Amino acid sequence: MKVSHYPSLYQINTRVRHRRFCLDRGGAAGIDDWPDSEWQGIAEQGFDWLWLLGVWQTGQAGAQVSRSHEPWQQGFQASLADLSEDDICGSCFAVTSYRTAEYLGGDKALAGVRKKLNEQGLKLMLDFVPNHTALDHPWVREHPEFYIQGSNEDLERELQNYIELESKQGKQVFAYGRDPYFDGWPDTLQLDYSNPKVQESMIAELLAVAERCDGVRCDMAMLILPEVFDRTWGKSIEPFWPKAIAAVRERFPDFVLLAEVYWDLEWTLQQQGFDFTYDKRLYDRLRDRVARPVREHLVAGLDFQSKLARFLENHDEPRAAHTFPPEVHEAAAIVTFLSPGLRFFHDGQLTGNSVHIPIHLCRGPEETADQRLSEFYSGLLQTLQRPVFRSGEWALADCRPAEDGNESWRNFIGYRWRSVDETVWVAVNYAAQPGQCRLEGAQIPKNENNTQVLLSSQPQKPGVEMNEEGIRFDFPAWGYRVFTLPD
Structure with missing residues (x-):
């Protein structure tokens, strides 16, 4: 296995890539049926990690919300002019179970992929969603006390943040998962981390995920920091991440955790045990196209910078080729990926794709590679393989x-x-x-x-x-x- 102080990660939207593979194949298959050249090509480009986004089981409730929630439809149409209902499979973060989706081949197929990746010197990263579950997660019926509850008055006053669902105790009002600055995500339910049983159960879920991969990217990891949770829900909670990460490290000492984090809370999560945290601040300053704030950001100590995940796009952000004109794109990439930290690349970025694919879709548009950007990224990745940039x-x-x-x-x-x-x-x-x-x-x-x-x-x-x-x-x-x- 390759060892790098400053590794590189490649993210693939698994559902989109698998849909394309099955269409080319002319029938259903598992992700372990993808050609070996897929993994070989990623390894040969110098990557250390492959993040397979969206392998976990989701449910019909999430898909139905994605297909009917009006505010999302415009974004879907912008990505796919010939959009059909079958293209909308629901958010991959509305998880019903941390089992590999059956249409991807189940956990057996995932294990086969991990074995192939490790043989190529690649490590596998998967998702962990700590803040919420899907509407039709089994806990909703069996353990409604695991969730933030609301009243009928809450439901009438804030329909955008609450929903009534059936549990073993009858109909109850549940809060949608959300952050403190926006309305709730209507395909999810908010877990109540003030309940010790929730923390115990989520640590067990994280350990189950850790058995299947070499690292996880934790979705919106800052939402369950005590100060953020209290600000959002008015409830005091015990810190979750230090004990969760300690439990993982006890069983899997080399396991890697990447936190999606914003609001200048990167250092906080690094101190709680995360190996890497998103560097949205550098991305935002590069997007603003002013050098001084970028340089000021890079003055920070290496103990902080070495644990930052540097990116120009990911599944949440617009495509870099859409955000940056070609000459700005290249300059921003040089600054980003020749900085210390985790180098984080997104599928399609290397060929200059310009259409963002929402996480609710399982199909993306066919795009022609941008020759200039393809050649640029080929040279950049080759340069990044030099030992001086890795360690x-x-x-x-x-x-x-x-x-x-x-x-x-x-x-x-x-x-x-x-x-x-x-x-x-x-x-x-x-x-x-x-x-x-x-x-x-x-x-x-x-x-x-x-x-x-x-x-x-x-x-x-x-x-x-x-x-x-x-x-x-x-x-x-x-x-x-x-x-x-x-x-």
Whole structure:
């Protein structure tokens, strides 16, 4: 198994990919029937992890809500112009059971996939949804006390946040799962973490998931932090994550946990035991296309940054090719994926897909690969396989004015990566206009032939001058260069 201090993860929407595979095959199959070349190709691109999104069993109640909830329909139509009811299979986060869905081949097929992945040097990541369950989860009938309850008055006043369902105690009002800032998700029910039995049961569920994979991505992990839960529901709860993660580590010492987290709570969850946490802050600042906030974000200590999951898109965000024009996309990717942390890529990103596929759908549109972005990502992934980027030492570079009165240096972001074998420098002009800066701290080689350009936005026009004062960059808008220098 490959070991990397800064690993790379590839996310696949399992239901969408499996639908396409079955159509090509001309019949039903399990995910273990996918061709071995599928896994081989991911391993050869240098990935350490494969995240199979949405393998768990969901129910008819969730599918029905997805097909009838009017606010979601416009997004579905935007993704699939020829949308049909069969394409709407319900949210993969409205889980009825942590068993592999039968139409994917069940747990036996999943075990077969994991074995194939491990043989290729890949680890398997799956989902864990701690905050809520599906409307038709067995606990609704058997253990209604596991959920946040409401009154008939709540139901009349906030129909968007409550629903009446049948349990073994008769009809009861349940709260939809939600976060404190938005209306509830009407295909889910909120678990009540003030009930110790809920925490015990969810730890048991997490352990059951951990038996089937090498790591989990925990959906909206911050929602069950005590301070967030109290703000949302007005209930005090005991901390869940420290004891849940400790229980997992006791049985599976090498298990990896990735937290989806927002609201500047990344450090909090890292301190509670998560190996990696989403870095939405870097994504947002790159999307705003202003260099200074990006650079300020990268000043944080490596004890924090090394545990951040860096991304430009995922199943929740718009496609990067839709959000960023091509030249901005490349510059943003250089900043993102050559930073320390977990490098997190999404299926379709590498070929420049531009249509976002909602998690309620099990079919996506056919898109033609963008040749420019495909070639760019191929070069980036090849570069990321160099040991210096996987386990080397990273430092934010010291950029200075190229000459007095030239303020364009403020738009530059630079890094240095160093290992026993090589030193690599990264420079990006993250701005919509040309810029110049001087890089300090680099030892200038006597012979420029000792340098090697790994990635560049302008291979024919280097825009780099080296002398005894350092390195001077003269880059166009969104220009970048990744190159080696001898120590």
